[in-house]
Amino acid sequence: MSCMSLARMLGVVVAAFALVACGGDTGPAAAPATSAVAQTPIATPTPPKPARPDMILATTTSTQDSGLLDVLVPAFQKATGYQVKVIAVGSGAAMQMGERGDADVLLVHSPAAEEKFVADGFGIERTLVMHNDFVVIGPTADPAGLKGSKTVAEVMKKIADKKATFISRGDNSGTDVLEKNLWKSASVATPKGQSWYLETGQGMGATLTVAREKQGYTVTDRATLLAFTGKADLPILLEGDPALLNVYHVIVLNPAKLTKTNTEGGRAFKDFLVNAETQKMIGDFGKEKYGQALFFADAGKPNPLGR
Amino acid sequence: MDLLLEALREAVRLLRTGDGDVYSITLRTALITGASTLVAALVGLPVGLGIALGRFPGQRVLLAIANAGTGMPPVVAGLFVAILLWRSGPLGALGLIYTPWAMVIAQALIATPLVVSFAAAGVMALPPSLHLQVRAMGAGAASYVWLIAREARLALLVAVMAGFGGVVSEVGAAMMVGGNLSGETRVLTTAAVLEVNRGNFGTALALGLILLMLVVLVSAALTTAQARVRRR
Numbered sequence: 001m002s003c004m005s006l007a008r009m010l011g012v013v014v015a016a017f018a019l020v021a022c023g024g025d026t027g028p029a030a031a032p033a034t035s036a037v038a039q040t041p042i043a044t045p046t047p048p049k050p051a052r053p054d055m056i057l058a059t060t061t062s063t064q065d066s067g068l069l070d071v072l073v074p075a076f077q078k079a080t081g082y083q084v085k086v087i088a089v090g091s092g093a094a095m096q097m098g099e100r101g102d103a104d105v106l107l108v109h110s111p112a113a114e115e116k117f118v119a120d121g122f123g124i125e126r127t128l129v130m131h132n133d134f135v136v137i138g139p140t141a142d143p144a145g146l147k148g149s150k151t152v153a154e155v156m157k158k159i160a161d162k163k164a165t166f167i168s169r170g171d172n173s174g175t176d177v178l179e180k181n182l183w184k185s186a187s188v189a190t191p192k193g194q195s196w197y198l199e200t201g202q203g204m205g206a207t208l209t210v211a212r213e214k215q216g217y218t219v220t221d222r223a224t225l226l227a228f229t230g231k232a233d234l235p236i237l238l239e240g241d242p243a244l245l246n247v248y249h250v251i252v253l254n255p256a257k258l259t260k261t262n263t264e265g266g267r268a269f270k271d272f273l274v275n276a277e278t279q280k281m282i283g284d285f286g287k288e289k290y291g292q293a294l295f296f297a298d299a300g301k302p303n304p305l306g307r
Numbered sequence: 308m309d310l311l312l313e314a315l316r317e318a319v320r321l322l323r324t325g326d327g328d329v330y331s332i333t334l335r336t337a338l339i340t341g342a343s344t345l346v347a348a349l350v351g352l353p354v355g356l357g358i359a360l361g362r363f364p365g366q367r368v369l370l371a372i373a374n375a376g377t378g379m380p381p382v383v384a385g386l387f388v389a390i391l392l393w394r395s396g397p398l399g400a401l402g403l404i405y406t407p408w409a410m411v412i413a414q415a416l417i418a419t420p421l422v423v424s425f426a427a428a429g430v431m432a433l434p435p436s437l438h439l440q441v442r443a444m445g446a447g448a449a450s451y452v453w454l455i456a457r458e459a460r461l462a463l464l465v466a467v468m469a470g471f472g473g474v475v476s477e478v479g480a481a482m483m484v485g486g487n488l489s490g491e492t493r494v495l496t497t498a499a500v501l502e503v504n505r506g507n508f509g510t511a512l513a514l515g516l517i518l519l520m521l522v523v524l525v526s527a528a529l530t531t532a533q534a535r536v537r538r539r
Contacts, residue, residue, distance in 0.1 A: 054402070056405070061504065064501075064504075065504050065505050067505070070489075085405045085486055085488050086486075086488065086489075087405070087486050088487075100393065100394075100395040101394055101395050102393045102394050102395055102404075203504050204504075205503070205504035205506055206503065206504055208506070209503075209506070227505060227506065228505075228506040260394050260395075260399070261394075
């Protein structure tokens, strides 16, 4: 138990810490620094630095899971010098973040909730960005006999009548709200609590996996389904009903009500989304990989929902 | 089965090409979990020793809290830290939410009870006669604690490893306070969740395999240290 051996023991412990910590305290600071370097190509002239470069985009899972934001956000950052933190949650949770001022701009697809959000004074400059559509998918065996149905109301009624397994998002997202409305429009009480009605509480991608494994029906946006093609394994059984339109809006948060938000950044992102070049990127997204567009660019056009 | 083979091939491909920022994500994972483990060790080891050796009111309550804390769901720890750090929260002005620092705070919160609990248990498991021997040597308070800690060094190392294991594999808190931001707070576990959500199960598994390699590497290093300590 000499001093020497104590010192050596201490050395071992410190070495172990060093191994574990890999430089310890300097770590987290170093990580963003290196990535910032990696993200700035040498040849590009740096745009003028915004007064407040950090901004938060709260959005739906479909824009992230489909890969669209992987294209749009880097382009926006390069063009403007903003650093965007993308938080992909459901549209409901995104608007909650907005109401608390924990985000600067929203890209969401839950029209009725959005209108209320703006009417309540949380959002301004709500602007149409793009749309695609929802589809009803289900097992190839189609136990509820949906194939050949004409309207989504008919389809929902058949599922409820047959008590066929249905997988719901159950997370108050845009898709979830739409699905609840579909039951309503088919004059079926929301089947919450029924044994054939399962709520995942997860994003669209995770829900598609559950639907495949449980061989259930579900309602999904087309972008996530296409990005999942070959893995979802469930055929489209109904599409094209106007009630299945999926419309995305961008909303800037109201600085008069939410004083801490980065309005300049939010507005810059809104302007970026609706400019002609970005709209072309949105319209072309997915064509190469999936053979068809995942979103239809709508900026400046009449709202496909007619309101 | 095909998927497992695909995952293995994908892991090799990712490591070979460095696609999808896999190296920066792995390095970031090591740095963030390393820093949280360090914080948890610096706080947890003294507290664990204090609980095991001290005589003070509330000692048992503290131990019970630490023991219960080992079962704390990471997502709850994450939510707690997020509520504090959100712009609308009391510490919002610090601008820490969705940064690696927020992840270190949340993960240190998860790892500290593990370190405290394991360290206290390890020290309390020492034979009572040892305490008498050390006292008989006429050690002062500081050298008493030091000698006991030295005797319990293996247990203390295990305590640190437990803390590391608790945070390197968790995803709930990392997602909640880090936000899984590409190039900033995306770590191996949150990247794997994202790939699962995108239906890229092979890539997700591959990321899991890389995480496993990282864990094996670190625990191999610690086990070597452990063996060296024991031989003395």
